[in-house]
Amino acid sequence: MIDISNIYKSFNSKQVLAGVDLSINTGETMVIIGGSGCGKSVLLRHIIGLMQPDRGSVKIDGTDVSRINRKELFALRKRLGMLFQGAALFDSLTVAENVGLGLREHSEYSAEQISDIVNKKLEMVGMSGTGGLMPAELSGGMKKRVGLARAIAMDPEYILYDEPTTGLDPIMADKINDLIIALRSRMALTSIAVTHDMVSAAKIADRIAMLHQGKIIFCGTPEEIKRSPDERVQRFIKGEAD
Amino acid sequence: MPLKLNILFQRSILENIGRSTIDLFQEWGAAFILLGKISLSLRHIFRNFSQILTQMMFFGVSSLPVVLFSAVFTGMVAGVQAAYQMQGLVPPIWLGAGISRAVLIELGPVLTALVVAGRVGAGIAAELGTMKVTEQIDALETMAxxxxAYLYMPRFVAGAVMAPVLTVFANFVALVGGWLVAVLSVGISSQMYMDGLRFHFHTRDLVGGIVKSVFFGIIIATSGCFHGSATEGGAEGVGKATTNSVVTSAVLILIFDYIISAWIFR
Structure with a gap:
C-alpha cells in the first residue's frame, strides 16, 4: 500500500504540491489526472524517491521514502518499476541490454538466464525478436513497450506510469492500455499512472484522482467521476475550457 | 549622476559580484562533492570493469589519431622554434636536448590534454547531458x-589511465617530428639529434610530464561528468554543458600545469 500524506513541494517561489493526500491500495490501479504542469509527474517522482517533499510523507508498505538512506532506497526501488514519458531507454544499449540491465546489476542469474527472462518480458509486451535493435531504430510506441518490458523485468510489486499514452496514435495508445491491464492481472501489480488522457484513464483505472492547483480535489471510480458535481472535474473530463 | 542613482548603481554592482561569487562557490562545492562521490565509488571498480574498458576505448584508442597528428606537428614546430632561437648562440647538438625537454615537460602533456579536452571532455558532457535531459539518468536511479558508479567512475578511471598513455605516444611522435625538422630543415645529422636527446635526458622530465597528464585526465573526465550531470533544459542546455566542460578543462589544465610544474621541477 502507498500512503501519500500532506505532501508539499515548491520550486523557487512556485508551489506545485500543496498538501496532497492519497492512498493507493495493494493490487489496484490508481490513475492521477490533471492539466499539464499541475504536478502529476512531480508527485510520481516523490513516490519513487527521485524528489524529496518540502513537507509531508510518502510511505510504501509503511516505509517513509523520504526518511530512508540511499541503500534502503535502492532496496525499495527494486520492488518498483517505472515507465517514463519518453521511455528513457539507454541510447548506447540494445533493446535486450536495456531490458536486462537491472537483472545484470542486481541478480545472480547467468547471461543465458537473463537472456531468457528478457525474451519473455519482450514477448509479454509484444516486442519479440527486437532484442538486437538499438532504441534509435524504434518508433514511439515500440519505445514505450520496451520501456514497459524494462520496468517489469525485475518482477516489481508496484509500477508507475508517467503519461503512458502521450504522443501515441489512438490505436497504439489503446494497445498500451490493454498491456497495462494485462500486466496488472498477470503480475498482480499495484499501478499508479499519471495522465491527462481521459480515454486511457477510464479504461485502466480502478480509481481516478484529480490533481488541481496542488491538491487532490476528487478521488473515486471512473463511474463516480462522471457523476462528480465539481465543476472543475467536469470541465476537465469533458475537455472544456473556462 | 545623482546621489540616489549612484548608490543604486553601486549596490547593483555589489549584488552582482556577491551573487556571482556565491554561484561560483556553489558550483565548486558541487564539483568537489561529485569528485568525492566518484572517489568513494572506486570500490566498485571491478564490478563495472566492462564500462571502464568501453570508456578507455573512447578516451584513449579513439583519440589516438588526432593526438598523434597534433603531436607530430607540435614536435616540428618545437624544432623550428628551437633552431631559430638557438641560431648563432648555441651549438646545434643542443637542438635535440631543447626539443626533448620542451616536449616531455610541457608540450606533450599539455597539448595532448587540450586536444583530448576538446574531443573527449565535450563528448562526455554531451552524452551525459543528453542522458540527463531525456531522463535516462533518472531511469538508472529508479532501477536502483x-x-x-555506473556512469561517472568509469569515465574518471579511463581519464586517469588513458591520458598518460596518450601522452607517452604523443611524446614519442613529437620527438620524431622534431627529428624530421632537425634533419630535413636545420641540416644536422640524425646522430647529433639523438646524442642531444640522450645526453640531456632526465627521467624526472618524463615522469613529471606523465604525472601532470594523470591530473589532466582526471580534470577532463570530472569536468565532463560535472557539467553533463548538471545539464538543464533541452538541446540548448546540452550545448552549454559541452562548452562549459571544454572551457573549464582548458583553464584548469593550464592552472594545474603551473602548480604541478612548480612542485616537480623546483
Whole structure:
C-alpha cells in the first residue's frame, strides 16, 4: 500500500504540491489526472524517491521514502518499476541490454538466464525478436513497450506510469492500455499512472484522482467521476475550457 | 549622476559580484562533492570493469589519431622554434636536448590534454547531458543503479589511465617530428639529434610530464561528468554543458600545469 500524506513541494517561489493526500491500495490501479504542469509527474517522482517533499510523507508498505538512506532506497526501488514519458531507454544499449540491465546489476542469474527472462518480458509486451535493435531504430510506441518490458523485468510489486499514452496514435495508445491491464492481472501489480488522457484513464483505472492547483480535489471510480458535481472535474473530463 | 542613482548603481554592482561569487562557490562545492562521490565509488571498480574498458576505448584508442597528428606537428614546430632561437648562440647538438625537454615537460602533456579536452571532455558532457535531459539518468536511479558508479567512475578511471598513455605516444611522435625538422630543415645529422636527446635526458622530465597528464585526465573526465550531470533544459542546455566542460578543462589544465610544474621541477 502507498500512503501519500500532506505532501508539499515548491520550486523557487512556485508551489506545485500543496498538501496532497492519497492512498493507493495493494493490487489496484490508481490513475492521477490533471492539466499539464499541475504536478502529476512531480508527485510520481516523490513516490519513487527521485524528489524529496518540502513537507509531508510518502510511505510504501509503511516505509517513509523520504526518511530512508540511499541503500534502503535502492532496496525499495527494486520492488518498483517505472515507465517514463519518453521511455528513457539507454541510447548506447540494445533493446535486450536495456531490458536486462537491472537483472545484470542486481541478480545472480547467468547471461543465458537473463537472456531468457528478457525474451519473455519482450514477448509479454509484444516486442519479440527486437532484442538486437538499438532504441534509435524504434518508433514511439515500440519505445514505450520496451520501456514497459524494462520496468517489469525485475518482477516489481508496484509500477508507475508517467503519461503512458502521450504522443501515441489512438490505436497504439489503446494497445498500451490493454498491456497495462494485462500486466496488472498477470503480475498482480499495484499501478499508479499519471495522465491527462481521459480515454486511457477510464479504461485502466480502478480509481481516478484529480490533481488541481496542488491538491487532490476528487478521488473515486471512473463511474463516480462522471457523476462528480465539481465543476472543475467536469470541465476537465469533458475537455472544456473556462 | 545623482546621489540616489549612484548608490543604486553601486549596490547593483555589489549584488552582482556577491551573487556571482556565491554561484561560483556553489558550483565548486558541487564539483568537489561529485569528485568525492566518484572517489568513494572506486570500490566498485571491478564490478563495472566492462564500462571502464568501453570508456578507455573512447578516451584513449579513439583519440589516438588526432593526438598523434597534433603531436607530430607540435614536435616540428618545437624544432623550428628551437633552431631559430638557438641560431648563432648555441651549438646545434643542443637542438635535440631543447626539443626533448620542451616536449616531455610541457608540450606533450599539455597539448595532448587540450586536444583530448576538446574531443573527449565535450563528448562526455554531451552524452551525459543528453542522458540527463531525456531522463535516462533518472531511469538508472529508479532501477536502483547508482549513476556515479555506473556512469561517472568509469569515465574518471579511463581519464586517469588513458591520458598518460596518450601522452607517452604523443611524446614519442613529437620527438620524431622534431627529428624530421632537425634533419630535413636545420641540416644536422640524425646522430647529433639523438646524442642531444640522450645526453640531456632526465627521467624526472618524463615522469613529471606523465604525472601532470594523470591530473589532466582526471580534470577532463570530472569536468565532463560535472557539467553533463548538471545539464538543464533541452538541446540548448546540452550545448552549454559541452562548452562549459571544454572551457573549464582548458583553464584548469593550464592552472594545474603551473602548480604541478612548480612542485616537480623546483
Amino acid at each position: 543503479i547508482d549513476p556515479v
